[in-house]
Amino acid sequence: MSSQTQRPRAIFLDIDGTYADHGLAPEAHVDAVRTARKLGHRVFVCTGRPLSMVPGHILDAGFDGTITGAGARVEVGGEVLRDARFEPRLAARLVETLDAHGAAYILEAPEALHGRTGVDRRLREVLGPIFAGRPQHDGILSTDVDPLEDILGPMQYSDDLRATSYAKISCFDSPVPLTRLLADFGPGVGLIPSSLSALGDRAGEIFMAGTHKAVGIQVVEARLGLDRADIVAIGDSANDIEMLEYAAVGIAVEGGHPAVLAVADRITAPPAGNGVALAFRELGLLG
Structure with missing residues (x-):
């Protein structure tokens, strides 16, 4: 010691x-x-x-x-x-694929979070019940921070995110399992499960492999x-x-x-x- x-x-x-x-x-x-x-x-x-x-x-x-x-x-x-950041062409292709499958996602960059117009409503529908089920008091900690606002506060919205510069994607709701959705992207794109395990395989974090x-x-x-x-x-x-x-x-x-x-x-x-x-x-x- x-x-x-x-x-x-x-x-x-x-x-x-x-x-x-x-x-x-x-x-x-x-x-x-x-x-x-x-x-x-x-x-x-x-x-x-x-x-x-x-x-x-x-x-x-x-x-x-x-x-x-x-x-x-x-x-x-x-x-x-x-x-x-993701290389621009790969970044645009990922966005196009997520949009084509109607996924609810956020593009994460140091300066802001980016989402398609209306994704905030999807996130409230998907995440609201999960966050509502969390305990209101956790030992010595209080819950003065609204977890939904924690996500939505830094958001910027656009109808077209293909030109956005970003480092990671958090997907919260995909009609197609993300492993299948990303199958054609090869080893340059990685995927880990969402920290919100209740979302299952329709959610996860998409990142630059390596x-x-x-x-x-x-x-x-x-x-x-x-x-x-x-x-x-x-x-x-x-x-x-x-x-x-x-x-x-x-x-x-x-x-x-x-x-x-x-x-x-x-x-x-x-x-x-x-x-x-x-x-x-x-x-x-x-x-």
Whole structure:
């Protein structure tokens, strides 16, 4: 344990279901981030959300940088080190395919979310019942953040999205299973299940193959001269698998995706149980 407390670590935190729940982070997590940084550790947001969906109140804790879009964009100290987008022709083809099958989707870019005119109504119909079923109070957390508005707030609408520049697609409702819909796109396009498991195979995240959170971590590692042996990652969802595998210490959140739990070195509690703060303490990051 003493060796863990004497050398600075670089910690990469997923947001949803890890650092925060229902869009809110417990005070213990905010305090843990601030304390660890005061002691010389570096702490980064590492989320599947695009920057346009990361609320200011999350970033207010103070972080050394952000990896957003599940590795597509990397920013450290105010400098953008990576901003990957789908190649324009492929981006347009994906949009055309989703539109042809009547899918409800959002194009995710750092500057905004993009949706077809009227998709907000579809999302309310599909997601409303799921979010309504969530508990109104979750331990020490309240639900002041409306999860639907969390998605719809940064949205920009258009009748034609084929020329839109974006890094990832969140599909919430497709009449055709997404694996079948994407079958002709080849290895350049990846798909992972939606974090909203109730949506089943008609939903998921469509991303640039080869882009994931560990790629973003490697960009930070190279810029700051980090030692991989000092990298810690905490997450709970399917898009956290590569991140936990890459880190020297990969920590999964209890109740997270089975594949994440399978690759983790440790398990910690969810946000309502102050899991990030507990993990920091166990690793000696809080002094």
